[in-house]
Amino acid sequence: MRSSIRDCLMLLLWCACPATVAAQGPDVWSSVGAAKVDVTPTHPVVLAGYGHRKAEHEGVGARIWARALAIGEQSPLVLVAVDNCGVPAPVVKEVAGRLKEEVDVARGSLVVCSTHTHSAPSLIGYAPVLWQGRLTREQQQRAERYTERLTDRLVDAALKAIEARQPAKLAWNQGVVTFGGNRRVLKRGSWAGFGLQPDGPVDHSLPVLVASGRDGKTIAIWTNYACHCTTLGGRNRISGDWAGFASQFIEENHPGAVALTTIGCGADIGPQPSGNAEIARRHGRSIADEVERLLPDAKPLMTPPQPTTRTVQLPLAHVPSREKWEQRANGSGFAGEHAKLMLKRLDRHGELSPHVDYPITVWAFDDELAIVFLPGEVCVDYAVRLKTELDWSRLWINGWSNDVPCYIPSRRVLQEGGYEADFSMIYYGQPSRFAAEVEEVLVSNVKELVPKALSRTDSERPPFLRRPTSREVFGRRVGAWLHSAGPEERRLLRELLPLAARSQSGFAELVANDGDEGGWYDYSGTKSYGPFVRQLKAGDTLRWFTPPVRLRPDCKRHVFVFLGGVGWQSQPATDGFALLIGERGVLQFDVTRNPQRWQSEDEKVVLHYLPTWVSNEDSSGFFYLVVDSGLLSDGQPCSLAVRSRGSGSKRWFSLVNIADVEPIERVLMDAAKEGEADDGKGDG
Numbered sequence: 001m002r003s004s005i006r007d008c009l010m011l012l013l014w015c016a017c018p019a020t021v022a023a024q025g026p027d028v029w030s031s032v033g034a035a036k037v038d039v040t041p042t043h044p045v046v047l048a049g050y051g052h053r054k055a056e057h058e059g060v061g062a063r064i065w066a067r068a069l070a071i072g073e074q075s076p077l078v079l080v081a082v083d084n085c086g087v088p089a090p091v092v093k094e095v096a097g098r099l100k101e102e103v104d105v106a107r108g109s110l111v112v113c114s115t116h117t118h119s120a121p122s123l124i125g126y127a128p129v130l131w132q133g134r135l136t137r138e139q140q141q142r143a144e145r146y147t148e149r150l151t152d153r154l155v156d157a158a159l160k161a162i163e164a165r166q167p168a169k170l171a172w173n174q175g176v177v178t179f180g181g182n183r184r185v186l187k188r189g190s191w192a193g194f195g196l197q198p199d200g201p202v203d204h205s206l207p208v209l210v211a212s213g214r215d216g217k218t219i220a221i222w223t224n225y226a227c228h229c230t231t232l233g234g235r236n237r238i239s240g241d242w243a244g245f246a247s248q249f250i251e252e253n254h255p256g257a258v259a260l261t262t263i264g265c266g267a268d269i270g271p272q273p274s275g276n277a278e279i280a281r282r283h284g285r286s287i288a289d290e291v292e293r294l295l296p297d298a299k300p301l302m303t304p305p306q307p308t309t310r311t312v313q314l315p316l317a318h319v320p321s322r323e324k325w326e327q328r329a330n331g332s333g334f335a336g337e338h339a340k341l342m343l344k345r346l347d348r349h350g351e352l353s354p355h356v357d358y359p360i361t362v363w364a365f366d367d368e369l370a371i372v373f374l375p376g377e378v379c380v381d382y383a384v385r386l387k388t389e390l391d392w393s394r395l396w397i398n399g400w401s402n403d404v405p406c407y408i409p410s411r412r413v414l415q416e417g418g419y420e421a422d423f424s425m426i427y428y429g430q431p432s433r434f435a436a437e438v439e440e441v442l443v444s445n446v447k448e449l450v451p452k453a454l455s456r457t458d459s460e461r462p463p464f465l466r467r468p469t470s471r472e473v474f475g476r477r478v479g480a481w482l483h484s485a486g487p488e489e490r491r492l493l494r495e496l497l498p499l500a501a502r503s504q505s506g507f508a509e510l511v512a513n514d515g516d517e518g519g520w521y522d523y524s525g526t527k528s529y530g531p532f533v534r535q536l537k538a539g540d541t542l543r544w545f546t547p548p549v550r551l552r553p554d555c556k557r558h559v560f561v562f563l564g565g566v567g568w569q570s571q572p573a574t575d576g577f578a579l580l581i582g583e584r585g586v587l588q589f590d591v592t593r594n595p596q597r598w599q600s601e602d603e604k605v606v607l608h609y610l611p612t613w614v615s616n617e618d619s620s621g622f623f624y625l626v627v628d629s630g631l632l633s634d635g636q637p638c639s640l641a642v643r644s645r646g647s648g649s650k651r652w653f654s655l656v657n658i659a660d661v662e663p664i665e666r667v668l669m670d671a672a673k674e675g676e677a678d679d680g681k682g683d684g
Contacts, residue, residue, distance in 0.1 A: 028302045031076070032168035032211040034220035034258035035160030036067040039082060039153045040238060041121050045146045046139055048085035049118025050234045051130050051334075051427075056139065057121070061232070061239040061277055064120055066153050067247065067260045068161035069211075069220050075104045076165070077305055077363060078158050079222070080112045081260040083240040084150070086404035087114050088125035089375075091147065095154045103162055108309030108361050111373050112154060113262040114400040115243040117229040123147045126404060128429045132337045161258075168211045168219050171298035172369060174393070175206045175290045176464045178473070179242075179283045180227035181527065182380065183270035184418065185519075191418025195519050196272055196527040202226070203264055203383040204464035206287065207396040208294050218257040221250050223291055224398055226264030226380060231271045231280035242271060245284025250291055261287070262398050267377035267407050268420055272527050303366035312445045313355035314408070315435040322346055338426045352431045356405050360445055367453035369394050372446055373401035374408070379420060381410030384465050385443055391454045392462040406430050411439045471664050474524035474612070478671045481612055492595040492610050493672045499559045499608075499624050500669045505661045506560030506625055508547040508637060514540035515652075522656050523563050523621045523664070525613040532654035535574045535646040542655060543580075543641035551634040558632055560625040560640075561665055563656035565611075566591040567618030574646020577653055579607060581631060582639050591651045593619045604628035612668070620654070622668065 040063045044056035064083035070076045078099070092112045099105045122131065124147045135143070182200025185192045203226040211219040229241035240247070243261040250259035271283055320328075325346070328339035345352060361373040374382070378399040387395055399408075406428035407420045414421050414436055422433050447455070468476075485493075515533030522528040533542040546560055569591050576590030579598075586605040589598045596609045606626040611619035625640070632638055642653045658664070 028169070028300065028304075029167045030071060030170055030304055031073045031165045032170065032219055033070045033161045033164030033166065034068065034211070035157050035164055036065050036258050037153050037157045037160070038063055039066050039084075039150055040064050041146050043142055043145065045121040045142050046131065046135065047119060047236060047238075048122035048126060049230070053234055053236050054134060055236060056142070057238055058236045059238070061119070061235070061237040062244055064117070064238060064240050064244060065247070066150075066157040067258050068157040069222060069258070069260055070158070070161040070165055071170070071305060073165070075106050075109060076162055077109045077307055078105055078111070078161065079260065080154050080158055081222075081262050082112065082114060082150070082154060083117050083244050084114045084120045084123065085116055085118055086123070086126045086400060087112050088123060089403035089405075090125050091123060091151050091154070092402050094151050095158070098155045099158055102159060106307070108307035110158070111361055111401055113373070113398055114404065115229055115240060115261060116263050116377070116400050117239065117241040117243060119232050119235070119237060119239040119241055121146045121150075123150065127427045129334055129338045129341060130427045132341060166213055166219070168213050170209065170211055170301040172207065172209045172301060173294040173298040175208065175294045176204050177206045177225055177286050177290050178204050178468050179271055179286060180204060180225065180266060180269040181272035181467055182268055183228070184268050184413070184416065184420070186416060189416065191416050191421075194270070194419070196270070198467060198528060200268075200467070201380050201384050201465065202269060202467045203266070203380050203387070204467070205264070205387070205462065206290050206294075208291050208298070210295055210298055218254040220258045220260065221254065221291060222260040222262070223250070223287060224262045224264050224396060225287060226266035226383060226399070227269045227271055228266055229263070231274040231283060232277060233275060239277070239280070242280045242283035242287070245281045246287035249284055249288035253288060253292060263400050264397055265374070265378040265380045265383035265399050267379045267399065268413065269380055273521060273525070301365045301368055303368060305363040305365050305371070307361060307363050308449050309359060309361040310445060310449060311357055311359045312441060314358045314438050314441055315355050316430065316432045317435045319352050319354055319431045334426050338429065341429050342431055356430065358405070358442070359402055360449060361402065362446075362449045364451050367394070367451045369396065370450040370454055371396040371398070372450065373398045374442075375401055375403040376405050377407040377420070379408060379410045379413050381412055381439070382408070382442065385439075386446060387462050387465065389443075390447065390450065391456050394454055395450070408438070408442065409434060411436055470522050470524040470526040470528060471667070473526050474664065475667050477524065478612070478667055482671050488595045489610065492597075492608060496608060496610065496624055497669060497672060499626065500561070500665055502552065502555060503559040503561040503624065503662075503665065504547065504550055505659055506546050506562035506623070506640065507544055507655065507657060507661065508659050509545045510657055511543040511545055511639070513542050515542055520565065520567070520618070520654060521613055521615070521620055522565070523612045528656060530655055530657050532652045533642060533644060535577070535644045535649040535651045538644055538647045541641050541643040542653065543639065544655065545637040545639055547659070548635050548637055549632045551629055551632060556629055558627050558629050560627070560638070561661055562623050562625070563621070563658055563661060563664070564623055565618060565620030565654045566652065567654070568651050569593060569617050571651045572649045574649045574651070576645055578643045578645050579605075580641040580643060581605065581627065585643070588645065604631065620656075622665065
């Protein structure tokens with residue numbers, strides 16, 4: 001009854017406005033509704049995503065939501081995007097069944113997407129081994145209670161979106177956001193842990209779909225980005241992470257609209273940087289800003305979407321025998337709990353399935369756009385391959401859709417091994433890793449489901465499948481950095497401009513390091529890997545060579561420029577660091593977050609430091625070393641070193657081992673000159 005009344009009202013509205021429709025020319029009107037409901041827990045509950053958080057959540061950092069979009073009149077397509085780590089198939093099935101009782105939502109027409117925030121409640125059935133045997137009875141009951149409540153709220157959001165349908169135009173565009181970085185750190189071609197692999201594959205595309213009503217107001221905006229929602233880390237508080245902030249900021253830009261954010265193939269992609277709510281807001285703001293840039297040029301969609309769905313079987317590798325599971329069940333920890341779960345399934349079904357049932361859904365706007373929905377935590381290689389082998393300019397791919405059976409590793413990830421390929425399968429209760437042919441099975445089936453017109457690959461290679469270098473990032477950010485620079489930065493820049501005109505690179509080759517090598521944020525705010533030394537023990541030294549010195553007869557002083565940083569200001573202060581030329585200590589310096597100038601006692605050596613990236617504890621930027629020419633040998637490399645003068649402190653100095661620093665320096669100095677010119681105009 002509810003649906004038929006709604007349909008009659010819509011038909012009357014269409015008939016009452018023929019002139020308005022005709023005035024729109026070739027634009028195609030659809031029927032679109034959107035809604036949002038609050039899904040913030042009202043009682044304590046364990047959060048998903050991190051196994052070490054066994055206590056229930058401690059508070060709410062930001063409220064979480066289920067947002068729904070309904071498209072179409074008869075048998076509408078419904079998307080629900082929910083701030084949750086993962087919604088398992090049984091919950092989606094329950095939502096679909098209850099919607100079917102109210103309205104005619106066909107198979108393939110309902111999709112429930114998780115934002116994969118690690119700051120939302122764990123649902124019953126999601127990653128079952130993660131909590132198996134680790135929750136109290138009361139915690140289990142509260143998790144069940146939240147799962148039931150969320151199911152109700154997902155249905156509520158979908159019905160409200162269907163009820164809110166009105167005539168609308170649909171349009172879409174595609175942009176780029178770059179904060180996602182491949183998190184699979186490799187050593188000698190194998191997985192070595194989480195961090196940032198700078199040259200690893202990424203998908204920085206940002207597709208955006210917008211629905212606008214007859215009055216021109218925005219009804220809904222849906223966007224998608226391939227990156228984990230883990231900016232907040234293991235803090236035990238409720239939040240939608242960067243995806244939640246992205247939706248919030250888009251809705252603030254478009255009052256009355258509903259903003260849905262979903263996640264692409266970001267299983268091995270992490271937010272860079274990460275660590276707190278302010279960074280999560282910054283990432284969300286970058287999404288919202290790119291959406292604003294894209295909307296004016298959004299392309300109208302001239303055909304209504306048609307759903308297609310197919311369940312395929314993704315092959316697992318060799319499944320162990322019952323005897324193996326019985327042996328492993330005697331062990332402890334996650335492996336032991338995993339084996340016990342496998343034995344329960346064997347008792348119930350007599351065998352373990354050698355494959356994972358995997359429902360793929362495609363919403364196709366004829367040959368204008370195909371939106372692909374893939375279940376699970378899908379590694380980025382699938383986006384890279386599909387957007388290379390199909391027409392990326394008309395392709396949109398979502399992960400975490402309709403189920404989260406496990407990670408979906410690519411052939412590359414299976415070869416490298418590690419978390420996504422192996423150990424995560426224990427958390428998700430799968431009996432083994434995937435077989436190598438899993439990638440071919442998934443890719444071939446997606447290709448069969450999308451419109452044939454997308455098979456054309458005459459377009460250029462996508463511009464978003466490579467992470468920008470630190471130099472490129474710095475080039476984009478330097479203007480904004482200079483605009484916000486304080487008087488000390490501007491004073492030092494004026495002092496450095498003449499030095500930069502005659503500087504040469506201050507790094508060519510690392511010679512020795514008593515410290516370590518690791519990743520931290522460089523001069524551009526991009527995480528990079530390089531050598532560092534701490535003040536843990538007096539005498540620990542980081543030494544490197546410059547290129548051969550090019551002395552100028554008209555200059556009494558020679559200028560080196562190199563990149564580096566100092567940090568962990570809250571650690572105990574010691575006697576700091578010594579800068580050495582050869583074996584001679586020429587000056588002392590220490591950790592700072594501000595522009596600084598250090599000088600030797602004989603005034604023959606000066607070290608200028610201009611930080612261009614600053615956090616609460618650390619900084620990174622440009623070092624200018626000005627040396628009396630009499631201390632150097634023309635045509636010979638110079639040995640430079642930084643040595644710890646104290647002990648017992650984790651304060652550090654890092655060196656960015658980039659030899660070709662002059663082009664980066666030029667970016668800074670060109671921007672500084674433009675800034676000086678602008679300042680002069682303002683003074684006039």
